[in-house]
Amino acid sequence: MNKARTNPANTIAMHGALIAYTLIALFPVFVILVNSFKTRKAIFREPLALPDADSFSLSGYQTVLKQGDFFLYFQNSMIVTLASLFFILLFGAMAAYALSEYRFRGGKFLGLYLALGIMIPIRIGTVAILEMMVATGLVNTHWALILVYTAQGLPLAVFILTEFMRQVSDDLKNAGRIDGLSEYTIFFRLVLPLVRPAMATVAVFNMIPIWNDLWFPLILAPAEATKTLTLGSQVFIGQFVTDWNAVLSALSFAILPVLVLYVIFSRQLIRGITSGAVK
Amino acid sequence: MSRPRIRWHIFVFLAPAVAIYTAVMIVPIVNTLRLALYTRVDQDRVFAGLDNFRTLFFDPLWAGHFWNALGNNFWFFLIHMLVQNPIGIALAAILSHPRLRFAALYRSAIFVPTILSFVIVGFAWKLILSPIWGIAPSMLDAVGLKSLFAPWLGREEYALTTLALISVWQFVGIPMMLIYAALLSIPDEILEAGEVDGITGMAAFWKIKLPLILPSIGIISILTFVGNFNAFDLIYASQGALAGPDFATDILGTFMYRTFFGFQLQLGDPHMGSAIASAMFAIILVGVCLYLYAIQSRMRRYQL
Known part of the structure; x- marks a missing residue:
């Protein structure tokens, strides 16, 4: 041209x-x-x-394999990340469906209320979150982290998924209603499969910050049994500062899983960002 | 059937998300703001009004640390705005060139640091900049600039800027991607109309594309702002909770962590920690409001 x-x-x-x-x-x-x-x-x-x-x-x-429990840390990170993603996607999609499909009193307000969390970081509430987790005995459990990450991920998930669910054709849903499907069946069987690309985008957006977070594992789950890979490598490296072989290997250990995930999901991630999902 | 029946499914669809979000995010944030108004006297929680804030802003024991962290935080943000975002925009402008080959490859490679955790980034750069290992000095030596080398992370006057630049290195991918997306969405007709009028190349970028991507630049600015005023991980991973040397790299996140969680000899104080969190909340709120005001009043004009 x-x-x-x-x-x-x-x-x-x-x-x-x-x-x-x-x-x-x-x-x-x-x-x-x-x-x-x-x-x-x-x-x-x-x-x-x-x-x-x-x-x-x-x-x-x-040294790393002998001294650090990296497989346990890796497993902890996996559990926390996957469980958080599961709840973010399930609950986020359900709420997004309700907000996009039904008209009810307070719907607009509820949408705004959920959107507040997009801009306000959950870390502001750390002091009270810690007190709450101590009071409920959830400190040093995976649940503490899963709950926090789910709450943190929901606002953006609801926002993005609502936009996408608005585009699902009404005719399809109404056809389902005429066939006598319940609202739940319509959501799980008809609508969810259609927004799968958007769900993948939300998943990839949330995956990296959850996997890499240091703040909440440090404060809510620093016990040996619940350390995530990020916190585990931080502590390990701190102890082995002078053993350069061990530090470099521990860093590589921490880099590899993320790099592998990135190679697998980079298309999805980049398409997600460039499709304007975050505008 | 005089009344419409209650549509329970709406409730079921919304309940889990609203419940978790409210219980784990909104209530704790509100509670933290409330805790900032209390203090502890002999195991009891006592209402103290704005005393904690008075201590934080004016008490000689606290104020120095607070204003230091706040100032450092603003410097941290400024470096991101002045370095990260222009580089991101420039990279995006090059990448969006219609006939550039390997664009996808460059894009993926430049985004790699963004997916790494702060722990990796912090330590990797610490090692590279370390005078013991000597990668940075020997590389500078190779181009004849060895005299420029200093243990940047260990010097009070350079440490914060160095960390900000490391963070820029890590996050340049985000503005790049968002601006790239915005540039791709500019319709060809507009650019072609410009060409007919003789506006091409750099002029097309400054006169046509840049005004059109202003909303995206606004989003990036506010994301940078919120991200920076809630930063913690990189500083903690590379400099520890004391944000050394001599608190030169202390920002609000590390200050709040030390205060409410306690560190070394200092006991944790949830109330002062909450006061710092409230200050962070206020700063972020002001930033977000300014942003919303700015896009409402100015940027709408350019919408396509």
Whole structure:
């Protein structure tokens, strides 16, 4: 369509800028991963070299596996993240359906009330959340974290899903009603499958902050049995500051699951963001 | 059938979300704001009015820390606004070029730091900038700038800025993606109309695209604001709860954590912690209101 923007010098400049920034973005991750496979000597002598036969070593990983309970931490993170996502999606979709489908007194107000939480961070309420969890005996359980993350994720989930559910055709739902389906069946069997892409977007948006959160695990569930991977690696690294092999391996351990998830879900995530779901 | 029957299913659909949201988010926030008005006297909770705030703002033991954390927080936010968002916009502008190859690859790679946890980011940069390991000094040496190196995270005058830049490095992906989405949604006709009038290249960006993506820039600004005034993790992960050196990197999040949870010799004080949380709440509220006021009054004009 236009010729003015295809000048080769421009193209080179654009690629140059992008490559430069890509290097800046990936360099630290690369350095950590590469050095985690090297001997202590090689880490210090040639930090930027790839491990070779001489400098290859897994001693850091051995320390991590022996000293830290990383599989337990990983499992805890998995339980908390998956359970929170499940409740955010289920309860968020249900509320979004009610808000988009039915007209009732207070509906608008309820929508606004739920939307408040999009802008106000739940961390403001930490002091009272801790008191509440202590009073109910939920401190140092997975439930404490799951409840907090569910509450934190619901506002945006309801907001996004309401927008999407408005687009589901009324004819479909009315056809279901004429066939005698209950409102619940219509929601679970007809509407939910149609908003699956939006649900995936919401899931991916929530997954990363929950997995990476340090604040609530630190305050609500710091016990050894409930430590998440993020908190576990923080504590582990704090104890092993001088053992560089162990620190680098622990970091790599923490990076890998997220990186794998990202490779799997990056399309969904990027499509979610660029589809304007957060506008 | 004189009255419409109660539609119980609406209640069932809404109840779980509203209940959890109210019980775990709204009630604790309100309670925290309320706790800020109390204090502890011999195991009893006593109403103290605004005393906690008076202590926080004016008491020599507290005020220094509070204003220090607040000032640091504003500096932290300023760096994000001045560095993160312009870089994000520039990257998005390049990425949205219609005939750029490998755009998806660049986009995914630049977004990688955003998915990493603060613990990873904090430690990774701590190691890289560490004078013991020497990656940063030897890289600077390679380009002949070794004299510029300093243990940035350990010096009071540089530590906060360094951490802010690390955070910028981590989060540049978010403005990039949002602006990228906004740029893609600009209709081709508008750009073509501009071309007919001879506005291309950089001029097209400044005169046509930038005004059209202003609403997205507004959203990014408010997201940055809320995110920064509630930040904690990166500082805690890399500098510890004391936000060293000598509180140079202390922001409201770390200050609140130390205050209500206690640290080392200091006992936790939930009431003062709540007072700090209330101050954070007020700041965020003011920011959000300013934003809403600004988009209501100005930015609507450009809506497509």
